[in-house]
Amino acid sequence: MDKRILGAVCAGGLMMLAGVAQAGVIERACRASDRAAATRQMCSCIQSVANKHLSRSEQRKASKFFADPHMAQEVRQSDKRSDEVLWKRYKAFGRQAAQTCR
Template identity: 45%
Template structure:
């Protein structure tokens, strides 16, 4: 198992003890709004976001979940800050898929 994946898995085991469902973050809220997202999966994705993305990145990622055209704009942008965000966003997506995908 890769080291970042192991860290995510270990932290995810402890995180439910620290976080209540009443404190849904921006990713979880956006996930639930998108096509009536599954609550358990959305909570899992938020847990991964809490471990991999800063608050500002989480809010930005939530906007991308709500607006796919915006995601495309960030992806094709030539700004360095967008490229750096996109790399962090990809890592988050990969880890969320691995941990929450099944």
């Protein structure tokens, strides 16, 4: 194979890997969900809103809600102060994402 073609293929593969590596936990969870609306553009937008409204640790916890909606219900109903804070911030994030990412 021509070295130029091989170089271009390798560079393209590295650029694709870099794009995946840059995706945040919310974006990856969104893309992995079975929702029809979970397009690359939509999930990227949701991640952008999450970056403004949720800390990294909150994003990690909230990303699990995509695969396990019951976990969100448990956080919502929890008596723990930390879960109450997370839930309020998550709701605000959800409202902003709905407005921004339509």
